[in-house]
Amino acid sequence: MIENLTKKFEDVTAVDGLSLEIEKRELFGLLGPNGAGKTTVIKVLCGLLDPTSGSVHVGGYDISKETTKVKELIGVCPQDVAAYPFLSGRENVELFGNLHAMPKMKLKKNTEELLEKMSLSEDAGRRLGKYSGGMKRRINLIMALVHDPEIAFLDEPTVAMDPQSRHAVWNFIGELKKRGKTIILTTHYMEEAEELCDRIGIIDHGKLIALDSPKQLKDRFKAKDLEEVFIELTGRKIREEM
Amino acid sequence: MKFQRVLALVKKDLKRLIREPAALFMIILFPAMLTLAFGLAFGGIGGNQSVTYQIGVVNEASTVKNPSWAQYFLGNLTRLEILKIQPYPSNETAHTDLVQGKISAIIIIPENFQQSADSYWSAPTNPSQWVNTTLQVYVDSGSMFATQAIQPIIQQTLTEAVYGHQTQSLATPIQISNPSRVLASVTTTFEFFAPGLFAFASIFLTMIVAQSFTLDRELGLLRRINATPTSATEFMSSQVISNMVGALIQAVLVFAMAYAVGYRPKGDFVTLGFAFILVLIFSLCNVGFGLITATLAKSSGAATGIAFIFIMPQMFLGTFVGSALSATAQSVGKFVPSYYVTDALTSLFLRGAPVWSETILFDLTVVSSVSIAALLVGILLFREYGRT
Numbered sequence: 001m002i003e004n005l006t007k008k009f010e011d012v013t014a015v016d017g018l019s020l021e022i023e024k025r026e027l028f029g030l031l032g033p034n035g036a037g038k039t040t041v042i043k044v045l046c047g048l049l050d051p052t053s054g055s056v057h058v059g060g061y062d063i064s065k066e067t068t069k070v071k072e073l074i075g076v077c078p079q080d081v082a083a084y085p086f087l088s089g090r091e092n093v094e095l096f097g098n099l100h101a102m103p104k105m106k107l108k109k110n111t112e113e114l115l116e117k118m119s120l121s122e123d124a125g126r127r128l129g130k131y132s133g134g135m136k137r138r139i140n141l142i143m144a145l146v147h148d149p150e151i152a153f154l155d156e157p158t159v160a161m162d163p164q165s166r167h168a169v170w171n172f173i174g175e176l177k178k179r180g181k182t183i184i185l186t187t188h189y190m191e192e193a194e195e196l197c198d199r200i201g202i203i204d205h206g207k208l209i210a211l212d213s214p215k216q217l218k219d220r221f222k223a224k225d226l227e228e229v230f231i232e233l234t235g236r237k238i239r240e241e242m
Numbered sequence: 243m244k245f246q247r248v249l250a251l252v253k254k255d256l257k258r259l260i261r262e263p264a265a266l267f268m269i270i271l272f273p274a275m276l277t278l279a280f281g282l283a284f285g286g287i288g289g290n291q292s293v294t295y296q297i298g299v300v301n302e303a304s305t306v307k308n309p310s311w312a313q314y315f316l317g318n319l320t321r322l323e324i325l326k327i328q329p330y331p332s333n334e335t336a337h338t339d340l341v342q343g344k345i346s347a348i349i350i351i352p353e354n355f356q357q358s359a360d361s362y363w364s365a366p367t368n369p370s371q372w373v374n375t376t377l378q379v380y381v382d383s384g385s386m387f388a389t390q391a392i393q394p395i396i397q398q399t400l401t402e403a404v405y406g407h408q409t410q411s412l413a414t415p416i417q418i419s420n421p422s423r424v425l426a427s428v429t430t431t432f433e434f435f436a437p438g439l440f441a442f443a444s445i446f447l448t449m450i451v452a453q454s455f456t457l458d459r460e461l462g463l464l465r466r467i468n469a470t471p472t473s474a475t476e477f478m479s480s481q482v483i484s485n486m487v488g489a490l491i492q493a494v495l496v497f498a499m500a501y502a503v504g505y506r507p508k509g510d511f512v513t514l515g516f517a518f519i520l521v522l523i524f525s526l527c528n529v530g531f532g533l534i535t536a537t538l539a540k541s542s543g544a545a546t547g548i549a550f551i552f553i554m555p556q557m558f559l560g561t562f563v564g565s566a567l568s569a570t571a572q573s574v575g576k577f578v579p580s581y582y583v584t585d586a587l588t589s590l591f592l593r594g595a596p597v598w599s600e601t602i603l604f605d606l607t608v609v610s611s612v613s614i615a616a617l618l619v620g621i622l623l624f625r626e627y628g629r630t
Contacts, residue, residue, distance in 0.1 A: 041564040046469045068471055076469040082462035084254065086261040091254075098250030127261070143466075 005054035007040050007206075014040040016206035018054070022184060022199075027177045029197030030186040031226065038186040038208040039079055042155050045184065046076050059151060061216030073099075079186075081136045081158040085129035089120055089139045092128055093146050101149035107146070114142040117172055134165040141169060151182045158192060170195060190226040202230060209233050243479070247472050251480030252487070258454065258487055265450050269488050273443030274495045280439065281503025284431040294326045295388070298336040298348040301329065303355040311359035312351050315403040319349075321397065340380060346388040349396060350378040358415045359404050372415035379418055390434070393418060436500050436507070437587035440521050440560035441580040443492045445556045447485055447525055449549035451532025455624070456542040478621055482529060489525030493518050508594035515598040517587055520609060524583045527613035528552075533620030537628035556580040579612040 001023075007015040015037045024026045030038045043049040045058055047067040056063040059073040083092045090111060097107040115121045118138040128136060141157050154173070158166040173196055176183055187193050194201050194214045202210040202217075210217060210233055214226060221232040230236075259265050297319070303312040320327045328345060328542070330336035336348045352358075358375040365371040377398060381388040397418055405414055443520070458464050467477065497514075531552040539545035559571060560580030575581045586605035589595040595602055 042371065048465055048469055068473075071469060071471045074469070076466065078462055078466060080462055082466040084461075084463065087254065093256070095250050095254055096466075098469065099247050099472045101244050101246050101471070122499070210597050 001054045001057045002041075002045075005041070005044060005056060006052045007037075007044055007049060008052045014206050015044070018203070018208050020201060020208060020211070022182065023081070024182055025177070025180045027173070027183045027185065027196055027198050029193040029200040030184065030203055031188065031190070031200050031230075032186075032195050032203040033188055036203045038203055040206075041157055041203070042076075042153050042184065042186060046074060046153055047071060073150045075144040075147060075152045075153045077141050077144035077152070077157050079159065083128050083136065083139055083142045083143060087125060087228055088125050088127050089131065089135070089142075090115065090124040092139055093124075093142050096143045098145045102147050110146050110148060111142075114146060117175075118168065134161050137161055138165060138169070141172070145176070149181070151184070152176065154183060155187055156188070158187070158189065166192075180233045190230075194226055200226070202233060204234055243476050246569070247476045248480045248483065251472075251477065252484045255454070255480065256487060259484075259491075264453070268446045268450055270495060272446065273439070273492050274499050276442070277436075277439050277496045277499035278444050278503060280435050281432055281500055281505065282283065284287050284435060294324060295347070295392070296328055296345040297325050297392070298330045298339060298345040298553060300331075300333050300336050300348065300350045302353040302623060303351045306353060306356050309356050311404055315351070315355075315400060318399045318403045319396070322399065325395070337380070340382060343382065346382050347392045348378075348380040350380075352376065352378070355416065362405070362415050369415070372597050374415045374417070377416060377418045394563065430504075432500075432503070432505060433507075433592055434588075436505050437591050438584045439496050440493055440517070440587055441524065441583040442557060443496050444489050444521055444525050444528055444563040444583075445553050445561070445580060447528035448487060448531040448535060448552045449546060450482070450488070451485060451529050452535035452541035452545035452549045453542050455533065455536035455537050455628070456545040459536070459628070460542060473624060480524065482617070485529045485532075486522050486525050489522055489528075490518065493521045507591035509590050513590050513597060516602075517590055520583060520586055522607060523606075523610050524579065525613075527579050528615045530613070530616030530618070530620035533624040533628070534616075537620075537623045564589055579609055579616075582608045582612075 002018055002020040005015055005018040006013065018037075018041065032038050040049065041119045044051050044056055044064065045061050047070055050064065059072045061069040061073075063070050083238060084095070084100060087095065093111045093114070097111060102110070112121070115124045118141070120135060120138055120142070123131065123135060128139060131139065137157070137160070141154070144154070145152060157173070158169050161169065170192065173183060173185070177196075185193075185196065197214060199211065199213050200217060201208050210229065212220070217229050218224070218225065223229045223232060259269055260473055298317070299316060301309075301312055301316065303309045316327065318323060328339075330339075330348070333348070333350060336345070336350075339345050340348055351419075352375045354373055354375050355377075358373045361371060361373040377396070377400065379393055400416065400418065404416060455464070509517075532549070535545055535548045535552065539548050556578045558578070559567070559575035560578040561584050562583075582605040586602050586609070589599070589601050589605075590597065
């Protein structure tokens, strides 16, 4: 639950009075152009940034006071690939499983399952530095989910992916939802948000300008897709600012 | 603190050490190659190869009647394996050869040497009846051995020849000009260098730590780890452990390479164990300097440059190069921690000082205090300003 969250960087307001409640087991999409404040919201929710004002509770814990409890619940997939190039794909995944203090057997089982689902089993022993961009992004996602978190923060998980890898990730995210995980997904791909999300929050210049299911948003603005919804709301295309 | 997290991070850092070419070179290959190169250049392969130094002697006492003390002293000097005695008829001819580098030093035995020694033995406990004199010594200022070791050797030989061991700490009528406090034996130049090599290798940990932290920050890895339940204590503990392991590998490698090229330090296993512990403590200091560097540096490239602010003074003022520096530079050297590591290791390995001697314990105290302080400052600065 986010209440009146504001985050300022010196004189720049990245998030401006955001209030939002995300239900358990919900797949929530945070949609907006680059620089809208999506990643800042995710960083505050993960305890990586302190809010300037407002309050944030994740899984029932106050992020400012019970940060460690929150970090035990969550898995974070950053927008840019953050993995060690001198480790193999498997070693990167196992490292982050160990940082979540997973039992050895469970870690091994989860690692192999996720590598298989992401079609990376054969290449898992190669060093990450030798991977293609798409493979790195898939490892980046597995590293966030290996410990089977209750809440997953996926920050632009499919950006710069080829269509095949993107659809593989969409299927994977769909499976996570079926298993009852709460997922907060940021994206500026309209079709991704439409395909996956139960509800969408559209954010622009740090403010939440719309919040509803994709269908209801389209119905409300009589739009054929979410791109048109964004144009109706802001008068410009979402990807013009990329 | 969960040991599983610390162990996972340590394993990761050790893999970086082996798999990243830059880290592998700086931590493992560079110290090994440096030791090997120095050993080959200044030491002797396959054992403690004896090196002889040509010493000119002008015996002005030879003209007196019964110059037995002077001959006894010269005989003792000649028997030393390390010196080759070359007699000269005059001071001038000896100086000509010294200037030309043909000899490393000149000893001038004064005309009243015999008289002085006799006066001592006539009244060993009554200095007022002694005939005082001075043994003039000139050394080649460009020779490290000559400047550091020749005078103590002469002092020791003179003491043994004229007075015997028991009079070492008493006043004597024959003085040596400008005596040194160094006690040397059969010594190669490499044996002067070797203790400093241990400190020299460890100093470069500063750069490795700074580069790894700044690179991890650039790649978003520090932030990513921060989004896990890993505590700052667990993370920093892993850094300290992995870098200490790196320093230990370095020290073992330097020792092995030095041993391979003939280096045989004085002391026993206790001495050796103590030396390794000292190097490990010193590695904490370099981890601290690395963290301070990572705090100041905006990128891994900048970290390399800034690291040299810590590396250069330690390298030039506190390791083997220090002994060839001016008196002022050597005084300034006392403000860098590597000086105390080199000093302690030199005392242990070259002079055979026991680990509980005052000098060694003083050096250990300084190195430990500075290392803990540097590490704490580094951790605090990095946590406050360096993580993002």
